[in-house]
Amino acid sequence: MKQRTVFFVSDQTGITAQTLGRSLLTQFDGMKFRHVTVPFISTPDKAHDAVRRINLVAEVEGVRPLVFSTFVHNEVREIVRGCNGLLLDFFDAFIGPLERELERASSHTSGRAHGLADDAAYARRIEAVNFTLANDDGIGVQNYGRADLILVGVSRSGKTPTCLYLALQYGVYAANFPLTDEHFEGAGGELPSVLRPHLRKLVGLTIDAKRLEQIRVNRRPDSRYASASQISFELREAEALFKRNAIPYLDTTHASIEEIAMRVLDSTGLRDRVEAQP
Amino acid sequence: MKQRTVFFVSDQTGITAQTLGRSLLTQFDGMKFRHVTVPFISTPDKAHDAVRRINLVAEVEGVRPLVFSTFVHNEVREIVRGCNGLLLDFFDAFIGPLERELERASSHTSGRAHGLADDAAYARRIEAVNFTLANDDGIGVQNYGRADLILVGVSRSGKTPTCLYLALQYGVYAANFPLTDEHFEGAGGELPSVLRPHLRKLVGLTIDAKRLEQIRVNRRPDSRYASASQISFELREAEALFKRNAIPYLDTTHASIEEIAMRVLDSTGLRDRVEAQP
Numbered sequence: 001m002k003q004r005t006v007f008f009v010s011d012q013t014g015i016t017a018q019t020l021g022r023s024l025l026t027q028f029d030g031m032k033f034r035h036v037t038v039p040f041i042s043t044p045d046k047a048h049d050a051v052r053r054i055n056l057v058a059e060v061e062g063v064r065p066l067v068f069s070t071f072v073h074n075e076v077r078e079i080v081r082g083c084n085g086l087l088l089d090f091f092d093a094f095i096g097p098l099e100r101e102l103e104r105a106s107s108h109t110s111g112r113a114h115g116l117a118d119d120a121a122y123a124r125r126i127e128a129v130n131f132t133l134a135n136d137d138g139i140g141v142q143n144y145g146r147a148d149l150i151l152v153g154v155s156r157s158g159k160t161p162t163c164l165y166l167a168l169q170y171g172v173y174a175a176n177f178p179l180t181d182e183h184f185e186g187a188g189g190e191l192p193s194v195l196r197p198h199l200r201k202l203v204g205l206t207i208d209a210k211r212l213e214q215i216r217v218n219r220r221p222d223s224r225y226a227s228a229s230q231i232s233f234e235l236r237e238a239e240a241l242f243k244r245n246a247i248p249y250l251d252t253t254h255a256s257i258e259e260i261a262m263r264v265l266d267s268t269g270l271r272d273r274v275e276a277q278p
Numbered sequence: 279m280k281q282r283t284v285f286f287v288s289d290q291t292g293i294t295a296q297t298l299g300r301s302l303l304t305q306f307d308g309m310k311f312r313h314v315t316v317p318f319i320s321t322p323d324k325a326h327d328a329v330r331r332i333n334l335v336a337e338v339e340g341v342r343p344l345v346f347s348t349f350v351h352n353e354v355r356e357i358v359r360g361c362n363g364l365l366l367d368f369f370d371a372f373i374g375p376l377e378r379e380l381e382r383a384s385s386h387t388s389g390r391a392h393g394l395a396d397d398a399a400y401a402r403r404i405e406a407v408n409f410t411l412a413n414d415d416g417i418g419v420q421n422y423g424r425a426d427l428i429l430v431g432v433s434r435s436g437k438t439p440t441c442l443y444l445a446l447q448y449g450v451y452a453a454n455f456p457l458t459d460e461h462f463e464g465a466g467g468e469l470p471s472v473l474r475p476h477l478r479k480l481v482g483l484t485i486d487a488k489r490l491e492q493i494r495v496n497r498r499p500d501s502r503y504a505s506a507s508q509i510s511f512e513l514r515e516a517e518a519l520f521k522r523n524a525i526p527y528l529d530t531t532h533a534s535i536e537e538i539a540m541r542v543l544d545s546t547g548l549r550d551r552v553e554a555q556p
Binding site: 004013014015016019020023024027028029031037039040066070072086088090091093094095097098101102104106107108122125126129130133136160161164165168256257258259262263266271275 | 282291292293294297298301302303305306307309312313314315317318344348350364366368369371372373375376379380382384385386400403404407408411414438439442443446534535536537540541544549
């Protein structure tokens with residue numbers, strides 16, 4: 001099977017073109033795509049360079065590349081449109097209908113989507129990352145009053161990457177707290193006392209025992225930590241604790257970081273608050 | 279001015295619809311948009327619920343909402359198309375041209391774009407986050423051999439969020455090292471010895487002095503750390519060090535995390551390697 005080269009080109013970072021293009025390509029099973037990103041095409045010269053790169057690939061591979069683009073500026077878009085590739089420009093497709101619906105012209109300003117459009121929102125994301133780093137893995141419990149949410153779960157259930165994603169992308173103050181033997185054995189199944197005042201901020205994560213075993217074996221082979229019996233004990237106890245305390249929880253086994261993050265936002269009242277921010 | 283409500287709806291996480299919609303809306307200056315995300319619309323029932331929500335908003339606000347969608351499944355998309363909003367469906371617009379170009383039908387499978395499509399790539403992202411956390415702010419210098427890149431710069435120049443973004447999104451093993459007085463004063467301008475063997479992995483970050491002062495004052499008011507004279511000294515010394523050692527560096531003042539990350543990938547040979555991964 002022939003490999004297709006896919007270009008993501010933009011007068012901005014190219015992140016939107018990447019996100020959209022990749023999303024579409026997942027719908028074509030079994031095909032192989034080679035990705036090339038060409039960002040910051042801000043001048044006609046750079047646009048002509050991009051066209052030459054695309055055309056060279058078309059010639060060498062004998063099949064025209066797919067070109068996903070998000071050009072805000074018509075001039076560079078029209079130059080790139082002359083390439084020997086299938087150009088799918090996301091702005092071009094939707095700006096027209098939006099202009100008609102909103103009854104105003106778009107500003108054709110680049111660098112806004114992932115640029116520093118809003119200082120306050122940007123500062124909040126940075127502060128959220130700092131908060132998350134300072135409140136990872138059960139440290140910083142004295143700060144839980146300022147947390148938007150606290151993820152709880154056993155080691156390697158996905159807490160840290162999810163917290164960081166929520167902080168970076170959405171400015172959510174996300175802390176996380178690991179459940180370990182001390183919270184299970186003989187503790188009568190009580191929620192750790194540091195968590196009790198924050199019960200409504202808690203979201204539990206769980207994971208399939210087999211999958212967790214793979215992850216832990218990879219990390220510390222031949223340890224009690226990575227043994228099947230210890231893992232199934234921890235997961236059973238953690239889920240029982242979630243249920244007894246009516247803590248919403250979700251299974252991270254077949255989910256990506258993005259999906260876990262979206263489901264966490266969904267299971268709390270946070271989505272609306274996050275979206276209401278500037 | 280009337281506020282418009284914008285829905286991001288999907289049978290998946292809605293992240294792609296958000297990315298597209300937000301990116302487009304930045305082109306309409308001065309308008310106010312209220313965001314509502316409705317993800318995981320996987321059944322006709324949920325689709326009818328979404329239509330009712332959209333129609334209620336249309337009625338209450340007296341203007342039809344904008345609806346950005348990424349429906350993989352035609353059945354739910356067609357239900358939502360019946361809503362009283364301007365539906366801009368991104369799969370609908372582009373899947374057709376792609377099917378014709380690739381000469382095959384798309385799989386209409388949801389949950390792939392941000393789902394766990396590829397275990398290896400997913401595991402790499404998690405490992406990269408762990409690496410970055412273990413090598414933040416000058417700790418873990420003994421691991422620099424395994425780093426893909428090492429960001430260097432003064433405190434609060436943007437190193438940590440950029441590293442985390444690179445790890446989470448691209449699976450890049452990104453470490454960072456803070457430049458402080460001990461690397462400047464009387465050290466003859468030599469690169470810290472722990473960095474020297476890794477010179478080709480270094481990327482410098484700098485930032486406008488006024489902006490850095492705001493950030494540091496906010497963090498530690500009335501400190502030497504936040505004083506204008508200390509800040510201009512640090513920045514001058516850091517930039518001189520970058521120049522003397524031919525370390526590429528970039529100014530983070532007016533850039534978002536995403537943009538800094540893309541420019542860092544651009545200034546190294548990493549983009550191609552990242553894109554070549556599964």
